[in-house]
Amino acid sequence: MQGLHQLEVIILLLAAVLALTTIAEKILVPYPILLVIGGLVLGVIPGLPTVSLNPDLVFLVFLPPILWAAAYFTSLRDFRFNLRPILLLAVVLVLLTTASIAAVARALLPGIGWAEAIALGAIVSPPDAVSATAISRRLRIPRRVVTILEGESLVNDATALVLYRAAVGAAVSGSFLLGHAVLEFCFAAIAGIAIGIGVAWLARWSLCATEDAFTHIAITLLSPYIAWVLGESVDASAVLACVAGGIYMRQQFSSAVAPSTRIQAKAVWSLLVFLLNGIIFILIGLELGPLRDTLPEGRLGPIVLAGAVIGLTAIVVRILWVPLGAIVPRWLSPALRARDPMPPRSSIFLISWTGMRGIVTLAAALALPVTTAAGAPFPFRTEIILISFMVILATLVVQGLSLPPLIRLLKLEDDHGLEHEESLAREHAATAALTRLDQLVGQEGIPDDQIERLRHQYSRRLEGFSRFGASRVEGAGDAIESFQxxxxxxxxxxxxxxxxxxxxxxxxxxxxxxxxxxxxxxxxxxxxxxxxxxxxxx
Missing domain, CATH: 1.20.5 (Single alpha-helices involved in coiled-coils or other helix-helix interfaces)
Known part of the structure; x- marks a missing residue:
């Protein structure tokens, strides 16, 4: 970097992230969108240093904690219940999108080979976990829609990256074996999941072996990086390793550490993920300037047109597939139709429209090799990278900005499922406390008057939970608001x-x-x- 020291650039980026995030909250715009636009603006300011991202660094530094955290906050029960739509989106839709974009790229970019076209399709096919989480959690979206979107974005990276590696390998070596690619996909998925669970199990054992809160937090921070490095070292899916590890750790963390540690860990992780998200989105915008300057004169216009058409292709394929993925399985299986009725049309359309691309597309595009095995320049490398960035911008800005008015237009039904479960859980926990108090009566060292005071406190709490829980289910939130x-x-x-x-x-x-x-x-x-x-x- 020129002009400013690297540390000063990092400080500048952090300040820009905080300022743009604050503005985004004030104007009710999802912050990833404003950060990308802010990065574009910063990239054209004279005198600022040129930022060049190392794709390996992007994968290693940013992805492991972000994926681990996203998986940690994913409900395993809801993930299992929605496994069918998640896999239809994360596997089948990725394959369809990759094939469609490859065909369009062949038509728009004369001379591009199938291997390079498939690599482009694999790069832009997976919607991003960061984008989905950062945008959907700040909008009033039904819980099941959020679960499906987040579950899809956690799994689809593995599918896309295996396709990407196979296509890049074919482009570099000049040969492609379908059977080898299928075996590689199966091995990557199974080994990645096994590594993630193994690392999370060792992390839990380490948590139980020590009492220090800071050590506990350090273990949770180190675990996703260990899972990622181990996955990469054996050619397994490092993405699935982090996803499986995060989900497993969520199931064990509640009993492995003290309450104060959980509060501290949540604060540390929230800050870390926020900063990583903010920096990566602003870097997306900053990267566009240097890439644009590498194109030969007169090529920018055709590339912009190709990027717009390919971005539209990705959006249209998703819009067409999501309703089919909801209708066809229920049409083929009456049992499924009875167990899981057709979701509302508004939810189906919302899922079909929410397909923002982000960090994985960015890193995969930048990770394209510079040369082939024969020493020749990698075909269409600059064009593929620029088109990938255009798809990121189109999906983030166009789809992301349209989500708030779209949600208001769809008039989605209020989802009180979590509120009802919360009320039920509070009642169950208070009842368990009262049962334990009854068991402690008469034990040495525990005064009966203290037990009575606690019994009175928990009895009143149980009555309050029941009353306020009923208010939530009926949709009358005034009682809860006044209580709080x-x-x-x-x-x-x-x-x-x-x-x-x-x-x-x-x-x-x-x-x-x-x-x-x-x-x-x-x-x-x-x-x-x-x-x-x-x-x-x-």
């Missing part, structure tokens, strides 16, 4: 009293921090953990 607002005001009063004691010297900052942490945990428990103090009222 009341507790927020009470906790705020406690917090301000402690701050006043610290300010007048009655208590030290150490005491304030200890008691403040207890209030923070209580706020999170009551569902008001993200509400700040209203200073004017306080």
């Amino acid at each position: 607002r009341l507790h927020h005001e009470i906790l705020t009063a406690e917090r301000m009293a402690l701050i006043d004691l610290r300010n007048d010297g009655t208590i030290s900052d150490d005491v304030l921090h200890q008691l403040e942490q207890e209030l923070d945990v209580a706020a999170v428990h009551l569902g008001v953990g993200e509400r700040r103090i209203n200073r004017r009222k306080a």
